[in-house]
Structure formats: C-alpha cells, structure tokens
Amino acid sequence: MAMPGGGSMLGGAVREVFGLFVDDAALALAIVVWLLVAGVALPHLGLPAALPPVALFVGLATILAVSAVRRGRASGRR
C-alpha cells in the first residue's frame, strides 16, 4: 500500500543515505573490491605480521590518489 508521495519521499531518503557513501561509483567500487581482496588474501599469505596492515593502507591510499588525480587531469583536458 503506497501513500501519495510516500514512494518518492522514501526514494529520496534512500538516495540521500546512499549518497553519503557513494559519490564517485568507481572510487566506491575500487574500495570495496580492494577490501574483499585484502580481507581474503592478506591474513593467509604468511607475510611478516607488520606487512599486511601496511599493504591494506597502501592499497587504499593508492586508490584515493589515483581517483583524485584522474579526475583532476580529466577536468584539465576539458
């Protein structure tokens, strides 16, 4: 049962909440994929204990830097 305008209000609220976490879809997807890969692989690679957390950070920082620089360069070309 739908109230008049209720669907669009709920849809708007869902979009607002979704927008809190996802602005650039490629950035969000890259973060999620890296977390899945890191979560599955890093604890089981047998690396020295200090390396997996550093690898987790380096992967995320690289994703951030590449995303921002690509967007900046794309803007500069326009």
Add this chain to the structure above:
Amino acid sequence: MEGVNWAHAGAAVLAAFLASLVECLEALTVVLAVGAVRGWRGALGGAGLALLALLALVLLFGPGLARIPITWVQLGVGCLLLLFGMRWLRKAILRSAGVIPLRDEAAAYEREAARLRGDPASAGAWDGVALATAFKITMIEGIEVVFIVIAVGSAGRMLVPAGLGAAAALGVVLLLGLLLHRPISAIPENLLKFGVGVLLAAFGTFWVGEGFGLRWPGADWSLPGLVVGYLLVAIGAVLASRVDAVPAGARG
C-alpha cells in the same frame, strides 16, 4: 579494567567535533535563510522536530550496537567509514586543487532565500514550507553527524567522547548563529573537510584491519601514523591534480 586510550579518544573527539562543525554550519545556513524569509516559528519548529527525530533514532538503534560482536562492528563500521571518509577526502582534494569550486555559505544562503521567496505564503498558523525545509536540512546533516559519532565511537567504545565532540560543535554553531544571525563563511570549510576526511579514512582503515585480524605495528598508536600517511597522500594528490582555480560559489 582498561584505562582511557588517548590515541583513540583524542582522535575520536577531534573527528566528531570537526565533522559535526561542518555539518552544523551547512544546516545553520539553510535554517537562517528559512527564518529570515519565512519566519522563525517554522524554521525553529522544523529544526527542533528533526533533532527530536534524530534523538529517537539514536535511542532506537544505539543500544543494539553493544550486542553485536566487536569484530563485526569493526568491519561494518570500518567499511562504511572508508566509503564516507574517502568520498569526503577526494572532494576536499579536488576543491583544494581547484578542480571543483569551493562551497560558499553566503552564496548558498542567497540561493536558498531566493527559492523560499518564490514559494507561496502559508495560510495556516504553521508555514509548511518553512517547517519542511528546516526539518529536511537538519535531518540530512544530522544523520551524517549521528553516523560519524557512532562510526568513530562504537568500534573503540568511544561513544561518549565522540558524542561530546559533536555536542561541542553544535554548541559552537548555535552560539555563532545566535550572535551573528547570518551564514558563517569565515570558517575555512574545505580545510575542515580535508582534515575530517583524513581522520575518517584513518579510522576506517584501522577498524577494517582490526576486523580482518591484522596486527597493526605499534597497536593503537598506528592510528596517528595512518593520519599522517593519509595527509601526505592527500597533499600529494592536490599537487598532482592542481588546475587553474575555479571560482567559489557553486553548489556542493
């Protein structure tokens, strides 16, 4: 019994305070525009109703978090913090580099006031447009504040320090709003967002690592290290993506 972990408590208070300051400033701009154009009854009524709704949300969902295993909280909250914090940080990098325009509170105020003047006047005692506009902006920005407080506070059992940080920010903005009665554009909002993005990304990375069962070098003291790491990467990204400045005043 564990003592206070200052590496976490200090960072949690700072992250919650700065993030809440940014969100409260954005909400204040719109509430001030509503009050000036449509009247203070609707503006304050809408904002007050939203604050009550937010309080109800916290009371409804907050206690449940304590019953979820800590590993799941760390993983869930960490992933959401990373998505949220990296989004903020990327936007702040692009604004600092001049790729997208800076947010201008004075321009946002004028835009909102012009929109409100265009809506028909209310016939009843309560102005529905004023009530709905103030409610919506307070709710949207308030949900972000609640999320940040829960996210930086829950995984490390730091909800009280994080809540105090957010409450202090709300107090500062309310005081400034009462004293000035105009949007606060003197605060370097993008610099705040840059700092908050760095802190949230660092918290998110730390919690996800803990959730995966990884052992951070230096344990909890690796959190300041992550903050410095993200700061350096973000500054490097600003320098690498810098373009000619975009004029301030556009949306966002």
